[in-house]
Amino acid sequence: MYLRHGAFSYLPELTDDEVAAQIRYALGNGWPVSVEYTDDPHPRNVYWELWGLPMFDLAEPDPVLREIQDCRAAFPRHYVRVLAYDARLGRQTTALSFLVQRPGREPGFRLERTEANDRVQRYALRPYATDAPPGARYETP
Template identity: 50%
Template sequence: MRITQGCFSFLPDLTDEQISAQVEYCLSKGWAIGIEYTDDPHPRNTYWEMWGNPMFDLKDAKGVMLELADCRKAHGDSYIRFNAFDSTRGFETVTMSFIVNRPKVEPRIRMVRQEVDGRSQRYSFETVR
């Protein structure tokens, strides 16, 4: 099962050249880039682990790509995503987010339906490894 979260998630995985081009676009807009990683891509898990601090003052994608390479070395079998932050409104807003690394085997997420009082239904999600 392919996890589909963020921009480009329905496309084939981006190459490093394509990732770099997206980073250049973000930097040209003045957006800061943050790198996050997780082993749990559950849709309700919105708080991934940060890899360092967001990169606010970069003007070149090479710095971001070096950080990505280091993150891949440490967490190569995890999900890694880039977040682009726009601060033009006076606070940081995630403007763009996309996955740049996936584990070799992605977990499956299964929806479980449970019948409760009367005809009511309760739904939950389980990660199946």
């Protein structure tokens, strides 16, 4: 299973130079950048843990790259992503989001079906990773 999340998710993993280019693009558009991480990457889980504070008024991507490296070192078995925010409409809008790290093993999701009244069937996605407690979800087997 290979989680598809954010921009560039169907491309090969971005190198650090490519990540720097994307951050440079975001900063060039005046978008503040933040780094987030999680061990529960469910498609509807949009609220990941914030690593540090969002970074405003940067000209170069180097401070963001340092924060990414620090987050990767602190959480080597978590998903890490970069978000760029566009506040031109008077509200916080995600302009760009992409993964910069994923765990070495992604166990995937199971599809659970339940039946309700009148033969109605409902489906839910449950990640196998959440069978383990937080912090131990992506341990190597």
